[in-house]
Structure formats: C-alpha cells, structure tokens
Amino acid sequence: MRPCGTFDRHYSEDMAIFRTRFQRIALIAGLLFLFGIFPQVAGSYLLSITNFMGIYIIAALGLQIILGYCGLISLGHVALVAIGAFTTGVLSYHLGWSWIAILPCAIVGSSLVAVIFGLPAVRIKGFYIVLSTMACHFIVTWLILHGGDVTGGVWGLPVAAPTFGGVVISSERSYFLLIMTCLVIATYLAKNLVRMKLGRAWIAVRDNDIAAEFAGINVFQYKLLACGIGGAFAGVAGALLAPYLGMVEVGHFSFLENLWYLGFIIVGGMGSITATFFGVIFLLALRQLAMIVAPMLGGIVPALSIGISAALMEISFGVVVILFIVFEPRGLYHRWEIAKSSFRLWPYPY
Amino acid sequence: MKGLKLLLVVMVGLVLLALLGACAKPAAPPTGEKVKLVHVHLTGLTGPMGASLTPHAVMMELVADHLNGENFIPGAELVVRTYDTGLDPVRAVTAFKRAMAETPRPVSCHIQISCDGLACKALIKREKIPNIAGNANPLLSTRGSWIFSSEPRAEGLLEAGADYFINEVFKESRAPRFAYCVIDYAWGRGHISDASIRYIKSIGFDYMGAVYIPMAAADTTPQMLQLKEWDVDAVGGAYFQEQFVVVRKDAHRVGLDTTWLASGSTIGADMMIESLGPLAEGGLYFIHYLRPDEWEPWMHEIFEGAGFRPADTVTGSSATGECMVAFEAIRRAAEKVGPANVTGQDVYDAVKTIKGWKGYFASPLDFSEDLVGVSYVRAQQVVHGEVVVVAEDLYVPDTWAGGADYIAD
Numbered sequence: 233m234r235p236c237g238t239f240d241r242h243y244s245e246d247m248a249i250f251r252t253r254f255q256r257i258a259l260i261a262g263l264l265f266l267f268g269i270f271p272q273v274a275g276s277y278l279l280s281i282t283n284f285m286g287i288y289i290i291a292a293l294g295l296q297i298i299l300g301y302c303g304l305i306s307l308g309h310v311a312l313v314a315i316g317a318f319t320t321g322v323l324s325y326h327l328g329w330s331w332i333a334i335l336p337c338a339i340v341g342s343s344l345v346a347v348i349f350g351l352p353a354v355r356i357k358g359f360y361i362v363l364s365t366m367a368c369h370f371i372v373t374w375l376i377l378h379g380g381d382v383t384g385g386v387w388g389l390p391v392a393a394p395t396f397g398g399v400v401i402s403s404e405r406s407y408f409l410l411i412m413t414c415l416v417i418a419t420y421l422a423k424n425l426v427r428m429k430l431g432r433a434w435i436a437v438r439d440n441d442i443a444a445e446f447a448g449i450n451v452f453q454y455k456l457l458a459c460g461i462g463g464a465f466a467g468v469a470g471a472l473l474a475p476y477l478g479m480v481e482v483g484h485f486s487f488l489e490n491l492w493y494l495g496f497i498i499v500g501g502m503g504s505i506t507a508t509f510f511g512v513i514f515l516l517a518l519r520q521l522a523m524i525v526a527p528m529l530g531g532i533v534p535a536l537s538i539g540i541s542a543a544l545m546e547i548s549f550g551v552v553v554i555l556f557i558v559f560e561p562r563g564l565y566h567r568w569e570i571a572k573s574s575f576r577l578w579p580y581p582y
Numbered sequence: 583m584k585g586l587k588l589l590l591v592v593m594v595g596l597v598l599l600a601l602l603g604a605c606a607k608p609a610a611p612p613t614g615e616k617v618k619l620v621h622v623h624l625t626g627l628t629g630p631m632g633a634s635l636t637p638h639a640v641m642m643e644l645v646a647d648h649l650n651g652e653n654f655i656p657g658a659e660l661v662v663r664t665y666d667t668g669l670d671p672v673r674a675v676t677a678f679k680r681a682m683a684e685t686p687r688p689v690s691c692h693i694q695i696s697c698d699g700l701a702c703k704a705l706i707k708r709e710k711i712p713n714i715a716g717n718a719n720p721l722l723s724t725r726g727s728w729i730f731s732s733e734p735r736a737e738g739l740l741e742a743g744a745d746y747f748i749n750e751v752f753k754e755s756r757a758p759r760f761a762y763c764v765i766d767y768a769w770g771r772g773h774i775s776d777a778s779i780r781y782i783k784s785i786g787f788d789y790m791g792a793v794y795i796p797m798a799a800a801d802t803t804p805q806m807l808q809l810k811e812w813d814v815d816a817v818g819g820a821y822f823q824e825q826f827v828v829v830r831k832d833a834h835r836v837g838l839d840t841t842w843l844a845s846g847s848t849i850g851a852d853m854m855i856e857s858l859g860p861l862a863e864g865g866l867y868f869i870h871y872l873r874p875d876e877w878e879p880w881m882h883e884i885f886e887g888a889g890f891r892p893a894d895t896v897t898g899s900s901a902t903g904e905c906m907v908a909f910e911a912i913r914r915a916a917e918k919v920g921p922a923n924v925t926g927q928d929v930y931d932a933v934k935t936i937k938g939w940k941g942y943f944a945s946p947l948d949f950s951e952d953l954v955g956v957s958y959v960r961a962q963q964v965v966h967g968e969v970v971v972v973a974e975d976l977y978v979p980d981t982w983a984g985g986a987d988y989i990a991d
Contacts, residue, residue, distance in 0.1 A: 387721045484672060484701070
C-alpha cells in the first residue's frame with residue numbers, strides 16, 4: 233500500500249518495491265544494521281537464533297509460494313529441505329565439492345523432487361494434494377534412511393564448512409553473513425516472482441482454478457512451476473542447514489516439522505512474502521521463550537519443572553495457531569498493515 | 583476488537599521479551615553463596631520416548647538435590663538444567679547454545695538422545711563441555727570427541743546376549759537362528775551393523791535378518807509374523823518399554839515362540855512383569871544397572887518419595903547411575919582446582935581419571951583408555967514372576983571398526 237499522496241509518473245516508479253524516499257532510506261539503514269551492526273553487537277546465542285530464523289525463512293518462502301500464492305497445501309516441504317541438505321552432504325562428504333558448486337545441485341534436486349510430487353496436482357487438489365505431499369515426505373525420508381553408505385543411513389553424514397577463497401565459514405558471525413546474504417537474495421527473487429505474471433497467475437489459480445482455466449491460464453503448468461520454485465527455495469535452505477549443523481541426518485527432518493512450517497504461514501499470513509518473516513520470527517521467538525521460561529518456572533515451582541518444560545513449547549504453538557486461525561486468519565502481517573495505516577492516518581480515523 | 587488488539591500486542595510483547603531475554607545476562611550471585619556447578623541435560627521430554635525419559639530427567643534432578651543436601655561437593659552445589667529437545671536435533675542445537683549462554687556456564691552435559699548428541703558433537707568439543715551420557719555408538723564416542731558413555735557399546739550389547747544364549751541357553755545340535763528386532767530410530771538401528779552381523783555369524787548363528795518397530799508402536803503384527811516365518815530361536819532387541827510391551831503382546835498373539843534378548847538399558851524387567859504378567863516369563867535382559875536390592879537407602883527414599891511407578895526401577899537405576907558419573911567427575915574436578923574454578927576441561931580430565939570405580943553400576947567403569955567406560959553387563963531373567971540375575975560380567979564385544987572383536991569383511 234502506498235502512502236497517501238504518492239503518485240507514479242514512470243513505469244519504474246510503478247514497479248518499484250521501495251517507492252518513497254523514506255522506504256529507501258529504511259532499506260539502506262536496515263541492510264547496514266543487518267550486515268554491519270548486528271553481527272558485531274549480538275552474542276553467539278542470539279546470532280545462532282537469527283541464523284536458524286534465516287534458514288527457516290528461506291524455506292518458508294518456498295512454502296509461501298506453494299501454499300500462500302498457489303493454494304497447494306503441502307505437508308512435504310520438510311522433505312524438500314532434506315533433499316537439499318542431503319545433496320549438500322553427499323556431494324560434500326563423498327566428492328569434496330565446494331559449497332558454491334553444491335548449491336545449484338541442491339536447488340535442482342529439491343526442485344525436481346517437488347515437481348515430481350506436484351504431478352498429482354493435475355488431477356487432485358485440497359485434501360488429496362495434502363496426502364500426496366505427505367507421501368513425498370515419507371518416501372524421501374525412507375530413501376534417505378535406506379541410502380546405505382551414500383546417505384549414511386541412520387547416522388547421516390558429516391558436512392564440511394563452506395569456504396570462499398580460503399575463508400572458512402565456521403563462526404556464528406560468518407554463518408550469519410552467509411545466511412543473511414542468501415536470505416536477502418531469496419527475498420528479492422520471491423518478491424519479484426510474485427509481482428510478475430507468474431505471481432498473478434498463481435493467485436488466480438489459488439482463488440478459483442476453474443475461472444483461471446477459462447481465462448486461459450494453464451493451471452497445471454503454473455502449479456508445477458509453483459512446486460518447482462518452492463522446492464528450489466527449500467533446496468537453498470537445506471544447503472545452508474547442512475553445513476551450519478555440521479552434519480546431516482534424517483532425524484533433523486521429522487514429519488512434525490511440516491506442522492511448524494504450516495504454522496509459519498498461518499501465523500504470518502498467507503499470500504505475502506513479508507508475512508513469512510513475521511510468521512517465522514514470531515514462532516521461533518516463541519519457541520525460545522518457552523525454552524527460557526520453562527526452567528525459570530521450574531526454579532520457582534520445582535514440582536512443575538520437568539512437566540512445564542516438556543509441555544510449554546507444544547502447547548504454546550498449538551494455542552497460538554488456533555488463536556490466529558480463529559481471531560486473525562489473515563495473520564500478523566495483516567495486523568501490521570492495519571497498524572501502519574493507522575499511524576499514517578493518525579490522528580484521523582480513516 | 584479492542585480485546586483482540588490487546589491480545590496481539592501482548593503476544594508481540596512476549597516475543598520481544600524473549601529476544602531481550604536471549605541477550606540478558608543475570609547478575610552475579612552475592613559472595614558467600616555456594617558456587618553453582620551446572621550440569622546441562624538435553625532430553626526428549628516430548629515425543630514417543632517422553633513417557634520413559636521424563637521420569638528419568640526428574641530422577642536426575644532429585645539425585646542432584648539429595649547430593650547437595652549431603653554436601654557432596656563442599657562449597658558448591660550441583661544444578662541440573664533440563665531442556666526438552668523433542669527428539670529434534672535442531673532444537674537440541676539451540677538448547678545447547680542457550681545453555682552455554684546462561685550464567686553460570688555449564689561444566690558438563692548429558693545429551694540423552696543419540697541424534698541430538700550427533701548434532702551437538704562439534705559444539706561440545708568447541709565449547710569444551712564434556713558430554714557424559716549413556717549413549718554409546720560409533721559416531722559419538724570417537725577418539726578425540728568429548729562424548730563419554732557410561733553405557734556399553736550398543737552394537738556389542740546384543741552380541742553379548744547372543745554369546746550367552748548360544749553358550750548357556752541353546753542346547754540343540756543345529757545352528758540357532760537369530761534376528762534383530764529394534765526400534766526404527768537411530769539408537770535402535772545403531773545396534774545393527776555389518777560388523778555385528780558378521781560377529782553373530784562367527785559365533786555360530788544363522789542370521790535371518792532384522793525387523794524394525796515404529797517409535798509410536800501400536801501394532802507390530804507384520805514384524806512378528808516375519809520373525810515367525812523365519813522361525814528364529816533368539817531375537818536381539820533394542821526398544822523402550824512402550825514398544826517392547828506391544829512387541830511381546832503381538833508376538834504372543836501370533837504364536838511366536840522365541841527367546842527375547844533385550845538391551846536392558848531402556849527396559850526394566852520389573853516393569854515388564856507389571857505390564858505383561860505371564861508373558862514376561864523367560865525374557866533375558868542385558869543390563870549394567872543396579873537391581874533395587876542393591877540400591878543405597880537414599881535412592882529408595884528419592885524414588886519412592888517422587889511417586890514413580892514402583893516397577894519402573896530401571897528409571898531409578900539408570901538415571902542415578904548415569905548422572906553420578908558426571909557428578910563424581912565434577913566432584914573430582916572441584917577437589918583438584920577448587921569449586922569456583924571448575925571448567926569443562928577440568929571435568930573432562932577428571933572423567934579420564936575414573937578407573938575401577940563401580941559407582942552405581944553393576945560393574946566398574948574405566949574411562950582411562952576409552953570414551954566408553956563399560957565393557958561388561960549382567961543378564962537378568964524373569965523367572966516365575968521374579969527378576970533373577972542369571973549371569974554376571976558378560977563381556978560386551980567391541981565390534982566397532984578397529985575394535986578387539988571387529989571382524990573384517
């Protein structure tokens with residue numbers, strides 16, 4: 233939404249993501265803070281949380297495209313991240329490839345698997361595509377588990393740290409810079425994808441696929457494109473997760489993780505790239521809060537210590553998702569837009 | 583509408599608090615207070631193993647409280663900080679990092695789940711915080727790692743059982759048939775390897791294969807039918823109590839008649855008697871924990887006072903045994919350098935001095951040469967509704983690559 237009084241005189245202005253001077257200054261300041269100030273002042277623990285957030289956001293951007301823009305409910309997104317991670321692990325451990333060479337392979341691998349399991353979308357949708365994506369998860373994890381020496385079986389594979397021209401990415405700070413660079417590029421790509429004809433076609437398919445078909449949109453083709461591009465984002469996330477953890481094994485990619493990804497989209501808001509950030513940051517911060525609060529509560533009331541720490545995270549996730557579905561189905565991003573508009577119009581109510 | 587806005591503002595505020603909490607450093611304790619020596623415990627309180635691991639975690643905290651009451655480490659108190667990983671290695675990594683960021687800094691840790699231990703292996707070494715736990719698999723306790731195990735090698739445990747079975751139990755002239763039946767998880771599958779299969783064959787078994795039990799086991803009929811089809815004489819198994827109960831009941835239902843050789847690290851024979859009744863007869867459990875009649879009085883007091891199921895004695899034994907190794911190492915480190923100066927390196931060095939120390943296990947521990955401190959187990963059997971120790975000091979073969987009992991391809 234543009235501030236009142238902002239008029240476009242050129243196509244470039246019409247297409248600009250950051251249209252006003254204030255937005256451009258905020259962008260530059262934000263990037264300076266993200267790459268310059270934050271990694272210097274933040275401690276190792278905070279950096280590790282933001283690193284995980286960055287990886288999850290990249291993966292969730294893929295799911296936002298698949299679900300939020302194209303309307304395909306997916307419970308197999310974690311499997312696509314696993315494909316990216318294990319591609320990284322296999323190529324790194326067995327062939328000694330550098331991370332830069334591995335990255336495109338991880339992207340292509342995840343994308344390909346996503347397209348394969350998106351093929352049923354030609355005939356099915358809704359609940360049935362959910363089952364198809366669940367099958368993706370179970371098949372992929374079974375193959376990884378039974379991959380023998382290639383995937384390391386149940387124990388997984390160690391993954392070497394990325395190196396760029398002799399510089400080894402091993403500290404939290406260096407991983408932060410790498411992950412945030414990938415995140416900025418991924419966000420830029422995702423934002424522009426959804427503003428193109430591609431994005432408009434996805435929205436049309438999501439809102440009414442039959443009407444979209446009548447309007448001349450090849451629904452199957454665009455669904456497959458959504459799956460493929462969403463899978464590509466998941467591949468990038470997997471390629472970052474593997475070296476960051478230092479190893480990759482199938483236990484990282486449990487089926488329950490898919491529910492967290494769905495939660496990111498529900499809480500953040502569907503159909504918006506920015507909403508993905510809100511959802512991931514909110515829920516992962518909530519997870520950390522549960523981890524911090526549980527031992528504190530246990531210290532105050534010892535009888536509750538173990539029970540609380542066992543239950544708090546799962547209970548809070550479930551409660552938050554339900555509250556959002558019931559009271560704010562459009563997610564945090566919608567609230568943010570309302571708040572922004574209110575401040576712009578203040579002191580006027582409309 | 584206003585209520586909704588308030589709710590959302592509160593929730594966003596909580597999130598900001600969380601992020602601030604991540605940066606906050608607690609104030610230093612006033613002088614004169616006992617030094618807190620923190621032992622971090624990462625475990626799966628939620629998930630399919632939660633029922634077994636939650637009382638285990640509670641017992642560890644109670645043991646620490648008891649020892650503090652006894653002034654176990656003069657001038658210091660032991661603090662067990664428990665984090666739930668939910669069997670998710672990513673959560674384990676963040677929990678570990680969170681624990682490292684807390685004050686006071688931990689001096690040791692206990693990562694209960696193998697996958698979590700693998701994910702944190704590099705961090706453990708980087709942070710120089712020894713992991714003193716009960717998981718023993720080849721990828722964890724490698725040379726140079728900081729991961730000690732107070733359990734025997736998982737891979738050799740069932741082979742010890744197989745040795746006992748073929749030498750003491752099986753009386754027929756033919757080669758007995760052996761199969762594995764383990765939970766479909768890293769810890770379960772870690773009991774099986776090519777080397778362990780070669781060992782089984784080398785001692786005279788016909789190896790039939792392996793079946794895998796899902797973590798949330800509700801029905802294991804297909805697996806039991808497979809074992810029945812193989813007509814196995816002995817089944818080497820690694821599961822938690824929840825799964826083993828289902829396995830035994832389904833085995834009885836399909837008419838599978840075999841000898842169950844179970845890793846007793848996670849299954850209590852007493853619990854099986856309570857859960858299975860007559861079906862528990864004959865099962866062999868290979869375990870290195872103490873029997874309740876070997877417990878010290880304070881262990882009974884804690885166990886009974888905490889309200890655990892009386893039959894869940896393996897929780898009392900395993901939790902006490904495992905955490906006492908860490909606490910003994912911390913005590914030795916505090917004795918050497920002073921409680922206020924204990925670091926992870928000091929605890930690591932102290933663990934290496936543990937040799938011939940029986941602790942709270944059936945056989946003495948020795949970490950001087952190896953990161954796996956236990957090489958012997960005892961065999962327990964359910965006989966007429968009672969748990970009987972039928973053999974002591976059964977050697978656990980070292981079938982890891984390069985080990986004394988490793989058989990090359």
